[in-house]
Amino acid sequence: MDTRHMHIFMALAETLHFGRAAERMSMSQPPFSRQIAMIERMLGVKLFERNSRNVALTPAGEHFMKDCRTVLAQFEDACRDVRLVASGMKxxxxxxxxxxxxxxxxxxxxxxxxxxxxxxxxxxxxxxxxxxxxxxxxxxxxxxxxxxxxxxxHLQTVLLTRERLRIIMRADHPLAGAAQIGPAALRAEKIIATPVATAPALRSAINSYFSAKGIVPNVVFEPRLQHTIIQLVAKGLGIALIPESLCAGLGAGLTSGTLTDPPQLDVVLCxxxxxxxxxxxxxxxxxxxxxxxxxxx
Known part of the structure; x- marks a missing residue:
């Protein structure tokens, strides 16, 4: 039994008239009547009481009508949903x-x-x-x-924005408040930076910023996460170069400063x-x- 059989049954269950039900299904009445009889044989139950004047649902027919409505509605939802998924709408x-x-x-x-x-x-x-x-x-x-x-x-990419790096340090650091800070001023500083294995582009930008002036940065800690880096700086364990979007709301004990010719990183959607x-x-x-x-x- 398939959904077409259910539609045939529902046509008669809703109209209780063989002629109108057959017309709804674009069938002549004799083949339609044979289909109803076949459905009853497949189910092994009587779905309709009928005589020359009236058609009525049996209790089994009424129950089957409710179930058919549920199944057909779910089937229609499934057909709609698969089209929506295929089109990217769902x-x-x-x-x-x-x-x-x-x-x-x-x-x-x-x-x-x-x-x-x-x-x-x-x-x-x-x-x-x-x-x-x-x-x-x-x-x-x-x-x-x-x-x-x-x-x-292997990727399609869209450039969303570019992020400059800024330096963060404790508010009581000697460089706090400087108009601009270059690599030379950081030669002796302890640097906290993300490891190459975690963020190659970011670490490369930091290393290049120093190496351009012939300086090897003194990296003392390499946490994977930027928020951990910020917390270590807050404890006075070093300074860090981080994306400027992280510099808002650093907390009372921290401040950020502008780097001379700051490195920039592309932020992309891919x-x-x-x-x-x-x-x-x-x-x-x-x-x-x-x-x-x-x-x-």
Missing amino acids: GELRFGFMMHAAHSVVPQLVQLYSEARPDVRLVLDERTPTEIDEMLVGGTLDAAVTFGCGYTP APIVSKNPAVSTFMQIGKAIQHASKSI
């Missing part, structure tokens, strides 16, 4: 992002996408840049916000060039809209 999108990007572009991106595709469930996953790269390649993320890292033939998830295309389009609206690019 489904799930797994979105990864660097922790500090939650202080800049991620909230706007999530808001705009949620408004454009309210039936797509966004699964948010904070990760380090290296983890993001691995998960994009492995297919466990559909899209991500991370640092741009040059040539990536996704595999070949994606099986149709919800990704709209996500990338919204990224391009943010790019065009950004005054920093």
Whole structure:
């Protein structure tokens, strides 16, 4: 028994008239009557009481009508939903992002996408840049916000913004309040920086900033997370160069300063060039809209 049999049954159950029910199904009455008889034989129950004048549902028929309505409604929902998923209007999108990007572009991106595709469930996953790269390649993320890292033939990328690095230190540090701070002034400082294995682009920018002046930075601690770096600086264990989006609201004991010719890092929205998830295309389009609206690019 299939959904067509259910529709045939429902036509008679709702009209209680063989002629009108057959017309609804675009059938002549004799074949329609044979179909009703066949449905009753398949189920092994009598669904209708009928005589020359009247047609009525049996108790079994009334119960079957309720169940058929539920099943047909669910089937119609399934057919609608599969079309919506195929068009990217419904489904799930797994979105990864660097922790500090939650202080800049991620909230706007999530808001705009949620408004454009309210039936797509966004699964948010904070990760380090290296983890993001691995998960994009492995297919466990559909899209991500991370640092741009040059040539990536397997990814489509949209430049969302550029982040300058700033120096953070305790408020009582001798360099606090300086108009600008260059590498030479930091030659003897203890540096707290993210490891290369966690954020290659960020660590490379920090190393290059010093090496351009012939200085080897004295890196004493290498926490994976930027928030841990901030906490270590607050304890007076060193200074750090971090993305400027993290410098708002550092707390009373910390301050940030402007670097001379500060390093800049591209912050990009990326996704595999070949994606099986149709919800990704709209996500990338919204990224391009943010790019065009950004005054920093």
